[in-house]
Amino acid sequence: MSNASGLAGAAIAQAPARVRSGGSGMRRFMRQRSTIALLMCLPLILMIALLIVYPAIYAIYLSLMNKKMTRFVGLGNFTFLLRRDTFQLVLFQSCLFAITAVVLKAVIGFILAHLMHNIPSRNQRIWRGLLLVPWVIPLAMSTLTWWWMFDPTYSAFNWVLNQFGFKSIPWLGVGWTARFCTIAVNVWYGTPFFMIMYLAALKSVPEQLYEAAAIDGANAVQKLFLVTLPMMRNIISITVLFSLIVTFADFDIVRILTAGGPQDLTHVFATYAFQVGIQSGDIPLGASVSLFMLPILAVAAYFVLRGVNRRSREMAA
Numbered sequence: 001m002s003n004a005s006g007l008a009g010a011a012i013a014q015a016p017a018r019v020r021s022g023g024s025g026m027r028r029f030m031r032q033r034s035t036i037a038l039l040m041c042l043p044l045i046l047m048i049a050l051l052i053v054y055p056a057i058y059a060i061y062l063s064l065m066n067k068k069m070t071r072f073v074g075l076g077n078f079t080f081l082l083r084r085d086t087f088q089l090v091l092f093q094s095c096l097f098a099i100t101a102v103v104l105k106a107v108i109g110f111i112l113a114h115l116m117h118n119i120p121s122r123n124q125r126i127w128r129g130l131l132l133v134p135w136v137i138p139l140a141m142s143t144l145t146w147w148w149m150f151d152p153t154y155s156a157f158n159w160v161l162n163q164f165g166f167k168s169i170p171w172l173g174v175g176w177t178a179r180f181c182t183i184a185v186n187v188w189y190g191t192p193f194f195m196i197m198y199l200a201a202l203k204s205v206p207e208q209l210y211e212a213a214a215i216d217g218a219n220a221v222q223k224l225f226l227v228t229l230p231m232m233r234n235i236i237s238i239t240v241l242f243s244l245i246v247t248f249a250d251f252d253i254v255r256i257l258t259a260g261g262p263q264d265l266t267h268v269f270a271t272y273a274f275q276v277g278i279q280s281g282d283i284p285l286g287a288s289v290s291l292f293m294l295p296i297l298a299v300a301a302y303f304v305l306r307g308v309n310r311r312s313r314e315m316a317a
Helices: 002-030 033-065 075-082 085-118 121-133 141-148 156-163 175-203 207-217 220-248 252-257 269-279 283-291 293-316
Strands: none
Touching: 033 283, 075 085, 075 283, 085 121, 085 175, 085 220, 085 269, 121 175, 141 156, 141 175, 141 252, 175 220, 175 252, 207 220, 220 293, 252 269, 269 283, 283 293
């Protein structure tokens, strides 16, 4: 009896110590930086899960259903789309629109960033603010202005052409001309983003590298290809990838300017998915159209990010 009571007393005495130890362990866990970071990011994680992950999973589910959403058809919607001439045209137009626009934005943005980098600081702030205006204005509003300038009746461009004796051009009424117009508006809108990213990258390049290249006898072109571009490769890759994703999903420009016309020659994935899924009432088929962007962007992201990781390891080594 005495031994049993002694053991019970020892257990009772140790219980508060265990409670205190557990409490201190919990406090240590809550004070860890990783825990604090997780708790601070938790609202954003929940928002991403609610607004991005769940709709994406639901879109995949819808794409596997029939038009009435009553029967599972597997990949039937995708095979049906690939056999349609209109969707093949949409696939070609989407790739043409995105790749051409991104290349032009990257080239023009790099040129503007290089010119901006050589302007004195006071004037640079003024020009930088002016060149950011296209990116700051709401896209729908600026696209409506472009639509007015391309309008066949009240076109400002045609008025200028008429003043010099040239005939009016149906800017949005002919296939390749309409494609050029949609690409031009996208380039006008997205170039300032490239410019500001490349300008930040240019300012991070150490001046000592240019001085060493000058000592070795390098001219301006050699400095560009041997110093500037190698130091900017990662930011160029990430910027191009981000812009490619956004441009593939572009909706406002094509929808406002041409609504996919003439004769479906300017449709991209987003506008065609809207036409098929919302206007025609075939939501599963519209979801299938939108999901065709996924493998294209996944392949592009894989190669771009693999190159970025490889170059980062080389620089660290």
